[in-house]
Amino acid sequence: MKVVVCAKVVPAVRHNRQIDPETGRMVRDAGTLSELDRHAIEEGLRLRDRVDVSELVIVSVAPSASVAAVRDALAMGIDRAVVVADPALAGSDLLATGRILAKVLEREAADLILFGPQGEESTGAMMWATVAARLDLPVLGQADEVVVEEGEVRVTRQTETGYENVTAAVPCVVGVTGSINQPRLVPVKGKITARNKPLELLDLAALEIDPGEVGVAGSATTVISVGPPPSRGEPRVLKGEDDLAEQIYRFLDSKALIG
Amino acid sequence: MKPLVYIETRDGILSQDSLGVLARAAQLGEAAAVLCGEGLDEFAAEVATRGASRVHLIDSAAVSEPLPQPHVEAIAALVAAEDFTEILFSTSILATDVAGGLSAALEAGVNWDLLDLEAGDDGEPVGRRLALGDGVQVMVGWRSAVRIATFRPGSFDPAEPGPAAEVMPFAAEVSEASRRTRRESLDDERQGGSSLGDAEIIVAGGRGLGEQEKLQMVRDLADALGGVPGVSMPLVSEGWAPYSMQVGQTGTVVRPRLYVACGISGQMQHKIGMERSGTIVAINTDEQAPIFRFCDLAVVADLNDVLPALTTLVNERKGITVTS
Numbered sequence: 001m002k003v004v005v006c007a008k009v010v011p012a013v014r015h016n017r018q019i020d021p022e023t024g025r026m027v028r029d030a031g032t033l034s035e036l037d038r039h040a041i042e043e044g045l046r047l048r049d050r051v052d053v054s055e056l057v058i059v060s061v062a063p064s065a066s067v068a069a070v071r072d073a074l075a076m077g078i079d080r081a082v083v084v085a086d087p088a089l090a091g092s093d094l095l096a097t098g099r100i101l102a103k104v105l106e107r108e109a110a111d112l113i114l115f116g117p118q119g120e121e122s123t124g125a126m127m128w129a130t131v132a133a134r135l136d137l138p139v140l141g142q143a144d145e146v147v148v149e150e151g152e153v154r155v156t157r158q159t160e161t162g163y164e165n166v167t168a169a170v171p172c173v174v175g176v177t178g179s180i181n182q183p184r185l186v187p188v189k190g191k192i193t194a195r196n197k198p199l200e201l202l203d204l205a206a207l208e209i210d211p212g213e214v215g216v217a218g219s220a221t222t223v224i225s226v227g228p229p230p231s232r233g234e235p236r237v238l239k240g241e242d243d244l245a246e247q248i249y250r251f252l253d254s255k256a257l258i259g
Numbered sequence: 260m261k262p263l264v265y266i267e268t269r270d271g272i273l274s275q276d277s278l279g280v281l282a283r284a285a286q287l288g289e290a291a292a293v294l295c296g297e298g299l300d301e302f303a304a305e306v307a308t309r310g311a312s313r314v315h316l317i318d319s320a321a322v323s324e325p326l327p328q329p330h331v332e333a334i335a336a337l338v339a340a341e342d343f344t345e346i347l348f349s350t351s352i353l354a355t356d357v358a359g360g361l362s363a364a365l366e367a368g369v370n371w372d373l374l375d376l377e378a379g380d381d382g383e384p385v386g387r388r389l390a391l392g393d394g395v396q397v398m399v400g401w402r403s404a405v406r407i408a409t410f411r412p413g414s415f416d417p418a419e420p421g422p423a424a425e426v427m428p429f430a431a432e433v434s435e436a437s438r439r440t441r442r443e444s445l446d447d448e449r450q451g452g453s454s455l456g457d458a459e460i461i462v463a464g465g466r467g468l469g470e471q472e473k474l475q476m477v478r479d480l481a482d483a484l485g486g487v488p489g490v491s492m493p494l495v496s497e498g499w500a501p502y503s504m505q506v507g508q509t510g511t512v513v514r515p516r517l518y519v520a521c522g523i524s525g526q527m528q529h530k531i532g533m534e535r536s537g538t539i540v541a542i543n544t545d546e547q548a549p550i551f552r553f554c555d556l557a558v559v560a561d562l563n564d565v566l567p568a569l570t571t572l573v574n575e576r577k578g579i580t581v582t583s
Binding site: 093140144224240258 | 269270325326327328331351352353355356357358359360361362363364366367368369370371379385389390391393394395396397398399400401402403406436439440441442443444456460484492495496502503509511516517534538539540541546551553554555556557558559560564565568569571572573576577
């Protein structure tokens with residue numbers, strides 16, 4: 001079984017992120033592998049212990065400066081990397097990025113495509129669904145456990161009301177949760193072997209994608225303006241007083257929240 | 260605008276948050292609603308009184324399960340048949356997968372996690388959302404013929420019942436290809452619907468509790484206040500509490516009258532899940548915790564000192580003495 005993990009490279013500096021006032025886009029640095037997507041990488045690696053995985057590939061749409069970050073996945077144990085990098089990709093939204101990913105995934109023809117849990121600010125947790133729809137594959141999201149048996153993938157899916165089992169035959173797309181596993185650290189030794197593992201850098205021409213289909217031109221959403229957020233106002237602060245419980249009680253009582 | 264609002268039902272419950280989105284869409288003009296499922300006549304009749312200009316009912320075994328692909332195919336057909344220009348959702352696990360699938364099926368742009376939608380000067384829809392850890396407010400638009408939006412749960416209240424609109428059955432063909440996924444619910448100890456969504460008072464514990472046993476302090480205060488206990492995501496990841504207790508963007512988004520956050524730092528995904536609560540009390544030893552920036556009462560203290568004492572006070576003044 002061939003497994004492909006889709007992973008993002010995110011800004012290494014989590015705090016002090018900025019939006020470019022000109023473009024309305026996030027200002028990015030060379031980045032690091034998304035902490036969330038490491039759960040998908042880890043699940044791919046663990047699958048290899050349970051079933052016969054012929055090849056484990058990471059696919060990432062990222063600036064070429066991010067290649068070092070993608071190599072970390074190879075250091076963790078992934079066999080091969082495909083990075084799509086092209087200046088024309090800047091500003092791609094969900095629709096545009098999904099188009100590119102689908103194109104690469106079509107080329108890879110994997111039996112199982114894994115996505116990590118998605119952060120709220122990148123793609124609204126919709127990437128696995130939109131890619132699956134483009135590839136016309138079943139999608140099993142929110143997987144808290146993945147079992148592969150006789151050509152079928154069964155996931156235990158987290159929902160708002162509990163858990164359920166959802167099953168589909170391969171090929172299919174699976175999106176995992178952040179609690180499915182504890183991703184391993186990048187081993188120092190692995191960093192050395194990772195240098196000799198294949199990493200393919202593709203541009204749009206190699207994928208036969210028209211630049212008009214991606215980047216700002218190929219995106220269907222726009223940022224109109226950026227401004228300050230609404231505020232809740234300053235809180236009342238209680239600190240160091242010896243009758244804290246009494247004071248909290250009075251605060252709640254004054255707002256008719258007790259009884 | 261010609262919006263269609265996806266009304267979610269699950270396990271016999273009609274999503275109040277999706278009715279809220281319908282109410283908002285109805286304020287902007289005529290808004291239709293769509294329900295997918297089997298035997299949903301009663302729900303469709305109810306939705307028809309909640310601001311919809313009409314209700315499209317896709318009643319079929321093919322869409323009976325809360326699985327995305329059949330819903331995507333059925334709704335894509337409805338949108339094409341009726342020329343809807345907007346498809347609006349209240350964010351949920353299912354709605355997110357349906358919206359993502361529809362974006363590819365209809366080449367429709369998606370703006371997610373919106374707090375509001377309005378008509379811009381040119382009559383085109385404009386969404387309002389927060390970004391960068393809610394540090395900035397962003398107004399967003401669309402360039403596609405069909406526009407998809409998902410809204411933070413709790414963004415709008417449902418409309419009061421009014422005159423009933425027409426319920427129109429829509430016969431959608433759902434291909435075998437969309438039905439390759441099977442679902443069975445699990446009957447085990449992790450099951451059980453979250454009562455968080457409807458709770459008026461929530462007392463939630465986070466990593467600051469230090470150990471699993473201390474979660475009892477949170478449960479005790481919740482009991483005393485007549486509320487429901489909750490937890491932040493790390494406690495679920497650690498296996499201290501079931502997912503159904505998780506407050507946050509990836510758990511349950513709540514909007515109680517009172518939210519007491521105990522030892523919760525206030526990471527982004529938690530903030531999204533509770534910031535619309537009426538009154539927020541935060542207790543944390545770390546004065547720099549982000550949660551102190553979006554609460555009404557900030558208590559800088561050790562939970563072990565405050566929680567049992569507060570629980571005792573509340574119980575005593577209710578006339579209940581707890582012997583321990």
